[in-house]
Amino acid sequence: MRTKCIMIGGSWLVAATLWVSAAPPVELSNDRVAVQLYPDRPAVKRCLHKATGQEFAGAGEDGQLMINGEPIPWHRFEIKTTPIAGAGPGASQGLEYHMALSDQALSFDMTFELRDAELVFQVLNIRDPERKLKTIGWQNLPLLVCTDSEYHYWWLTTAEPDASSGGKMWMRDARGQIKTSRAEAGTAGAILGCLWRDDRLCAFAHSNYPLFPVTRQITAEKQYAIGLNTYQYRVRHRTMPPLQAQVVFLSDQNGDGRTDLSDYRLWVNRRLPDTDPLYRTHIWYKILNQEPTAGVRSTFKQAEEIIRAVHHVTDGLPQMIYLVGWQYEGHDTGYPAMDKVNTAIGGEAGLRALINVSKEDYNTLISYHCNIDDTYPGRPAHDPTIVADNGNISHCLDVESGKIFRRLEAMMRVAPVERTIHFDNARITSRVAAQGIGILEELECGLRPIDAYLKARGITMTTEGQNGIPIALPGLFSAIWHYDPPLSSMQIWHRKLMGGGWGSHMGPQTRFELGLGSSIHQDVSYLPVDREALGEEVWKKHFSWMNGPRGLTVSFTKDWDDLVERIYLGTLLYQFYLERELTAVYEVPGGVRQVYNNGEVVAENANNHLHVTLGEVTVADDDERFIPRGGAIYAYSVAGSEREWKLPAEFRGKSLKAYSLSKDGRGPSPTFKVESDRIRLKLLPRTPVKIVPSKP
Numbered sequence: 001m002r003t004k005c006i007m008i009g010g011s012w013l014v015a016a017t018l019w020v021s022a023a024p025p026v027e028l029s030n031d032r033v034a035v036q037l038y039p040d041r042p043a044v045k046r047c048l049h050k051a052t053g054q055e056f057a058g059a060g061e062d063g064q065l066m067i068n069g070e071p072i073p074w075h076r077f078e079i080k081t082t083p084i085a086g087a088g089p090g091a092s093q094g095l096e097y098h099m100a101l102s103d104q105a106l107s108f109d110m111t112f113e114l115r116d117a118e119l120v121f122q123v124l125n126i127r128d129p130e131r132k133l134k135t136i137g138w139q140n141l142p143l144l145v146c147t148d149s150e151y152h153y154w155w156l157t158t159a160e161p162d163a164s165s166g167g168k169m170w171m172r173d174a175r176g177q178i179k180t181s182r183a184e185a186g187t188a189g190a191i192l193g194c195l196w197r198d199d200r201l202c203a204f205a206h207s208n209y210p211l212f213p214v215t216r217q218i219t220a221e222k223q224y225a226i227g228l229n230t231y232q233y234r235v236r237h238r239t240m241p242p243l244q245a246q247v248v249f250l251s252d253q254n255g256d257g258r259t260d261l262s263d264y265r266l267w268v269n270r271r272l273p274d275t276d277p278l279y280r281t282h283i284w285y286k287i288l289n290q291e292p293t294a295g296v297r298s299t300f301k302q303a304e305e306i307i308r309a310v311h312h313v314t315d316g317l318p319q320m321i322y323l324v325g326w327q328y329e330g331h332d333t334g335y336p337a338m339d340k341v342n343t344a345i346g347g348e349a350g351l352r353a354l355i356n357v358s359k360e361d362y363n364t365l366i367s368y369h370c371n372i373d374d375t376y377p378g379r380p381a382h383d384p385t386i387v388a389d390n391g392n393i394s395h396c397l398d399v400e401s402g403k404i405f406r407r408l409e410a411m412m413r414v415a416p417v418e419r420t421i422h423f424d425n426a427r428i429t430s431r432v433a434a435q436g437i438g439i440l441e442e443l444e445c446g447l448r449p450i451d452a453y454l455k456a457r458g459i460t461m462t463t464e465g466q467n468g469i470p471i472a473l474p475g476l477f478s479a480i481w482h483y484d485p486p487l488s489s490m491q492i493w494h495r496k497l498m499g500g501g502w503g504s505h506m507g508p509q510t511r512f513e514l515g516l517g518s519s520i521h522q523d524v525s526y527l528p529v530d531r532e533a534l535g536e537e538v539w540k541k542h543f544s545w546m547n548g549p550r551g552l553t554v555s556f557t558k559d560w561d562d563l564v565e566r567i568y569l570g571t572l573l574y575q576f577y578l579e580r581e582l583t584a585v586y587e588v589p590g591g592v593r594q595v596y597n598n599g600e601v602v603a604e605n606a607n608n609h610l611h612v613t614l615g616e617v618t619v620a621d622d623d624e625r626f627i628p629r630g631g632a633i634y635a636y637s638v639a640g641s642e643r644e645w646k647l648p649a650e651f652r653g654k655s656l657k658a659y660s661l662s663k664d665g666r667g668p669s670p671t672f673k674v675e676s677d678r679i680r681l682k683l684l685p686r687t688p689v690k691i692v693p694s695k696p
Helices: 261-269 300-313 347-362 395-401 403-414 439-455 487-493 511-517 536-543 560-578
Strands: 002-008 011-018 026-029 033-037 044-049 054-057 064-067 070-072 077-084 093-101 106-115 118-127 135-139 144-146 152-158 171-177 188-190 192-197 201-207 214-218 224-228 243-250 283-288 319-324 364-370 420-423 460-463 479-482 498-501 582-588 591-596 601-606 609-614 617-621 624-629 632-637 641-646 656-662 672-675 678-683 689-693
Touching: 026 093, 026 106, 033 106, 033 118, 044 243, 144 201, 152 188, 152 214, 152 261, 152 487, 171 487, 192 214, 192 224, 192 261, 201 214, 201 224, 201 261, 224 243, 243 261, 261 487, 261 582, 283 300, 300 319, 300 347, 300 560, 300 656, 319 347, 347 364, 395 403, 395 439, 403 439, 439 460, 487 511, 487 582, 511 560, 511 591, 511 601, 511 609, 560 601, 560 617, 560 624, 560 632, 617 641, 624 641, 632 678, 656 672, 678 689
Parallel strands: 283 319, 319 364, 364 420, 420 460, 460 479, 479 498
Antiparallel strands: 002 011, 026 033, 033 044, 044 054, 054 144, 064 070, 064 135, 077 093, 093 106, 106 118, 118 243, 144 224, 152 171, 152 192, 188 214, 192 201, 201 243, 214 224, 582 591, 591 601, 601 609, 609 617, 617 624, 624 632, 632 689, 641 678, 656 689, 672 678
């Protein structure tokens, strides 16, 4: 132990007491990394990445563990250590710290293990018979401190709760270089983040804790510290899984000869859970049935007309439809109850007829747009005992009461659900302060049990967007309707969190947004929902917030060509991307360069130009498409064209046939001529074409 003193006015004052480690550090080492640990406290002292010679600092002498928010001096712990020996070449080696508070009935183990180029840290074997432990925190105990200010950083987090949106926490990111960035007064939580120096090394911490798992800070000395955020162990009547974190030293992962942000994003992506494949293979969109101020926009019979037309114009590609306003009096009515099918659009019999004909005749899955956040006084199932401080439903209280499950069961009796369901909002920021319910309680005791209930029935969830949900969504949600996370995170979520589309969902997407990988994310309706259809008075009263001349929906009767364009320019290109791993995303002047399968597919997407190639095959060229998918080629041109396209390898040397597609099905063959490995093809404006071998 050492007491630190300072002199003020010629007098020495005791300023702090530090527990100083006198024994030499414990070293873990293999052929890739060497790590020094303090021998008498669970903390990293120094790290060395051997191939680059890059050194990183760790915790200083003033670090302390926090138990339930209180800093605990090291001398209050009884600490014993046990080596962890590896068994065989390349096996882990490490050190286990057995921690016990002498004045409390609390003990736990903390371990550090070196595994290849990763240092794995765990909190295990918590023994808390009096059930007093709520949190473990780390004060001035970073896992890694980068002292080289040439390194760049990137992090992803959220803003503070936004009162105007019911407490949502909107996602944001930052990127910079340590030496040119401002110092930060303290640590801040992040969802994801890393450090890298081009062609040298990428370093980061990664944790299984769901809520802002890591911390980061740029210090006044132009150093970048990475640590662990507070671990909330007890969550209502549950305890969290054992905490595990990795300090990772990463080199080139995608084979481009560089070590940069793309390598980190690829590393994270490969460790995220996969989703149900239906989100990668189906054309999915919403059909607006009824909106109270706009009236009926699509009956169930009219919805069938839309589905049939899309079936024909894509030659039978599978579809997945979410019905909007299928319940009570239309969109956002009846909540929290969902047990009544809207009679104005066909009632329960009409819904079941639509489900059956869609599955049997049109290769289409019918599901629903629902809401488990909103509740309206006077409506069936409204219950003040499950309402949070902001007026929304508390998922935690909803689950603990069992009421959410009874509402879902009542819904499924009248509206059968298969494989997927869409929840409009799914906030985890609806707090109940008087009962100690915060974000983690809403997540772990609310949304996760709902997710488990649905998955036990073969159903996965989608939601409106990142929507201010302050966690990484894969594993909980399979898809988001509006792709609203920062573009810098696109590579991380690729194939793990499907997306409707980038940019505005109140009109056609730009060429840049379509090139990123987008599908339809504006509701489709049979009748239009626009100024002309509703009249000036209704439009001004209810939709004056909307800018521009276009309507709220893509109308089947008014905007058919627009809908087809979104499918062929957006959805089919996105599905082409989803067949492949996104191995790199580079910033280029005016846009981005997306690389799939280590260069098999490259999308140059900048300065309002889009060019996508599959080797020597052009797949997308501005507003034209030549997309190989499922043994066919889907060709499309907005303005029409006559040009030569190089054929994909599987179509070369074969006799080919082609036909145009419309809402009525297959039509006349377009003019085309095959020469060697190329096809000269005439495309009429906004007329899809499908090309297939003449013989299977």
